[in-house]
Amino acid sequence: MTTVNIHEAKTHLSRLLKQVAVGEQIVIARAGRPIARLISYEEQGKERVSGQDRGLFTVPANFDAPLPDEVIAPFYK
DSSP states (O other): OEEEEHHHHHHTHHHHHHHHHTTOOEEEEETTEEEEEEOOGGGSSOOOOTTTTTTSOOOOTTTTSOOOHHHHGGGGO
C-alpha cells in the first residue's frame, strides 16, 4: 500500500489511477496522517442476489384499495 500526500496525489492523479487499476491501494495523507484511501471501483461491495429478501414483507390484500375520506380530504382543501 502506497502513501502519498495531498499535493502529490493532485499532481500525479493519472499515475496513481493506473496503479489502482492493477489492484494497488493508495492512501492519501495530510501532514503524514491518512485521510482517504483510493481503491479500485470493482473491489467495492458484493453483487446483489435477486430475491434474497423474499418473504420478509407481504403486500396486504387491500394495498390498492381507495383511501378513506379522512385521508383524502386534506389534499382537496
